[in-house]
Amino acid sequence: GAVVSQHPSWVICKSGTSVKIECRSLDFQATTMFWYRQFPKQSLMLMATSNEGSKATYEQGVEKDKFLINHASLTLSTLTVTSAHPEDSSFYICSATLGGLEDTQYFGPGTRLTVL
């Protein structure tokens, strides 16, 4: 149980285009989903916390207009990287919890984004 999927698993795009990444909880309803970014040899950095039906809470330094998050249902959250640039190339990982921050976070397999 507690499986989280992400799509696509990898994407290569041209600079200036937008990329949408989906995060789905397959066998449970996720009240809260998290979006992380991980650059090579660095730690996971939380970008935003997403609660179903409400606006995402972004971490300091993360541009909400560039990284659009939509959590329209209890099983789906999307992250759209708008007008992507090479510096946005990274490993984007989502996670989901059953409820509340104290619950274990179940991670998706990640999406590797390369912006040319």
Next chain:
Amino acid sequence: RKEVEQDPGPFNVPEGATVAFNCTYSNSASQSFFWYRQDCRKEPKLLMSVYSSGNEDGRFTAQLNRASQYISLLIRDSKLSDSATYLCVVNMPSFQKLVFGTGTRLLVSP
């Protein structure tokens, strides 16, 4: 001071060895602690939660020292498949988020 600090390693050990990792955290109000394992270019996977009384899961033992604000992970009888990066994760209650350490890399050789 970083919120969560780990020795990046790598720790190079032979099969069968016992290896221990430590992690320190800065927020004394933290209540939840975890060890995750991350393989190269993969997502983190929960290895174990860390409880105040210490807990063991097979070859893995986790301990928490609240007074000194550190967490440890002990791996006994290392296997080749234990080679990975081990992430120390701590919750930051005042900010309602989990913070990940940079990870400690373990390489187990034959």
